[in-house]
Amino acid sequence: xxxxxxxxxxxxxxxxxxxxxxxxxxxxxxxxxxxxxxxxxxxxxxxxxxxxxxxxxxxxxxxxxxxxxxxxxxxxxxxxxxxxxxxxxxxxxxxxxxxxxxxxxxxxxxxxxxxxxxxxxxxxxxxxxxxxxxxxxxxxxxxxxxxxxxxxxxxxxxxxxxxxxxxxxxxxxxxxxxxxxxxxxxxxxxxxxxxxxxxxxxxxxxxxxxxxxxxxxxxxxxxxxxxxxxxxxxxxxxxxxxxxxxxxxxxxxxxxxxxxxxxxxxxxxxxxxxxxxxxxxxxxxxxx
Amino acid sequence: xxxxxxxxxxxxxxxxxxxxxxxxxxxxxxxxxxxxxxxxxxxxxxxxxxxxxxxxxxxxxxxxxxxxxxxxxxxxxxxxxxxxxxxxxxxxxxxxxxxxxxxxxxxxxxxxxxxxxxxxxxxxxxxxxxxxxxxxxxxxxxxxxxxxxxxxxxxxxxxxxxxxxxxxxxxxxxxxxxxxxxxxxxxxxxxxxxxxxxxxxxxxxxxxxxxxxxxxxxxxxxxxxxxxxxxxxxxxxxxxxxxxxxxxxxxxxxxxxxxxxxxxxxxxxxxxxxxxxxxxxxxxxxxxxxxxxxxxxxxxxxxxxxxxxxx
Numbered sequence: 001x002x003x004x005x006x007x008x009x010x011x012x013x014x015x016x017x018x019x020x021x022x023x024x025x026x027x028x029x030x031x032x033x034x035x036x037x038x039x040x041x042x043x044x045x046x047x048x049x050x051x052x053x054x055x056x057x058x059x060x061x062x063x064x065x066x067x068x069x070x071x072x073x074x075x076x077x078x079x080x081x082x083x084x085x086x087x088x089x090x091x092x093x094x095x096x097x098x099x100x101x102x103x104x105x106x107x108x109x110x111x112x113x114x115x116x117x118x119x120x121x122x123x124x125x126x127x128x129x130x131x132x133x134x135x136x137x138x139x140x141x142x143x144x145x146x147x148x149x150x151x152x153x154x155x156x157x158x159x160x161x162x163x164x165x166x167x168x169x170x171x172x173x174x175x176x177x178x179x180x181x182x183x184x185x186x187x188x189x190x191x192x193x194x195x196x197x198x199x200x201x202x203x204x205x206x207x208x209x210x211x212x213x214x215x216x217x218x219x220x221x222x223x224x225x226x227x228x229x230x231x232x233x234x235x236x237x238x239x240x241x242x243x244x245x246x247x248x249x250x251x252x253x254x255x256x257x258x259x260x261x262x263x264x265x266x267x268x269x270x271x272x273x274x275x276x277x278x279x280x281x282x283x284x285x286x287x288x
Numbered sequence: 289x290x291x292x293x294x295x296x297x298x299x300x301x302x303x304x305x306x307x308x309x310x311x312x313x314x315x316x317x318x319x320x321x322x323x324x325x326x327x328x329x330x331x332x333x334x335x336x337x338x339x340x341x342x343x344x345x346x347x348x349x350x351x352x353x354x355x356x357x358x359x360x361x362x363x364x365x366x367x368x369x370x371x372x373x374x375x376x377x378x379x380x381x382x383x384x385x386x387x388x389x390x391x392x393x394x395x396x397x398x399x400x401x402x403x404x405x406x407x408x409x410x411x412x413x414x415x416x417x418x419x420x421x422x423x424x425x426x427x428x429x430x431x432x433x434x435x436x437x438x439x440x441x442x443x444x445x446x447x448x449x450x451x452x453x454x455x456x457x458x459x460x461x462x463x464x465x466x467x468x469x470x471x472x473x474x475x476x477x478x479x480x481x482x483x484x485x486x487x488x489x490x491x492x493x494x495x496x497x498x499x500x501x502x503x504x505x506x507x508x509x510x511x512x513x514x515x516x517x518x519x520x521x522x523x524x525x526x527x528x529x530x531x532x533x534x535x536x537x538x539x540x541x542x543x544x545x546x547x548x549x550x551x552x553x554x555x556x557x558x559x560x561x562x563x564x565x566x567x568x569x570x571x572x573x574x575x576x577x578x579x580x581x582x583x584x585x586x587x588x589x590x591x592x593x594x595x596x597x598x599x
Binding site: 053076081153 | 497
């Protein structure tokens, strides 16, 4: 299980008296099926993190609602594991104790707890580092601990907020493959927020492209690759086309301006906001 | 291109007064001593380890400099004391202060005073830190607690605690109670506000992560906020301990039968300046030792914390 449905979610922040409230999210609809891995990409300020926090129950929607398997989300809970860009590990706890935290909160019996921790240490390749503290680990290892900690209480949904955003390019690639391998071992639904278009395509089955001011879903793009991903995917022509298409969507406004100035050649007359007048339909199949 | 051999720079290092440090001066004043293959030139300027900005210095040098400073202080004191002439009783030499201290110790007074003062500090400051931790963590964790408590604290802390001494003497008599009360009142507001800042510094995301792992508010308070604040709480205790001693001295100056500050007043009455100095050194030593102990506690119990790696 772990079906996420986001239904007309709006979030606005009051700015001050006589000033229009800031609309971070404007009528966002999303649907993620059980076991699916779906990404949200968008420029900074498009409200993608706010949306993820609403799904996680850390923030509340101004209007609209989020349901997990039909239940309305009213607050955070261990059924929705979260991983943040800044790791957010407990700095005084060892790797083992960090992973154990959620299990202790859920009152798992000791033997089962140890079993689960050992399993996760094995999956994440951290068995040798079980007693290390977070400050003694590299960035990639810390993020693996954070993922293991979130997965420990067996959540229905895993919410990842720019999880690899502060890692270097090589580590990032390795962590993306790690995430795919972990996913094969659990059947949690994964919702990933990122600003890295390649990462979104490489990892997910579908990509929601969001725009800013107000934050809204611009486009929903299906990724035409199977569940097995690898370096081949990155060199696939469809991958590159899809990446260009999404990049164009994200930077649509500036692209359109370039077009007005006559800089853009033929075949690029994309109206990103409406998402309609397209000359070359590339990459994925469109949903709306 | 400079053709200065490396030796010149070492000469600079050994005799900084005779050799010019500026590289261009060196080029013009020091002729190349060998006409054969010119040594490679150098770029940039070498720095001495001791004078480099934020440079690392060896541990031995660090300790040596520290010892030199203390010896300098004692030397200056000795020189000053021996040149006082007829007024010399006003400033004893370090040796005189030391022997006065030994006398005080042998008489048993020092031990009694130390335990009397120490007891007051431990009880008074213990109460103050306990209140500080409880209220501070609450203020730092709940906006409602902050809204309720902070205005009271902000108002009360501007009343100089020492101004309350006569009131405490009137209310609580002249025994231990007013002294302990003064230590508590003189430090508790700082402890509360500083611990509140420490608790507020716990990252929002750490609390959010705990929530998503299924922790309730009490669990987070006990298992996340408190452990994360622990090294900061030790630092607060360390900083405000000096204020506790200040309050103790005020209390003992006014009314006491024993205690370190009481002993200072008594020595003044008998013109035993050497004993007074001995007691001042005892104060300094207690401060130093308790500071080192608290630092050691922090390093031992919170090795993960930023400030714990250097001492």
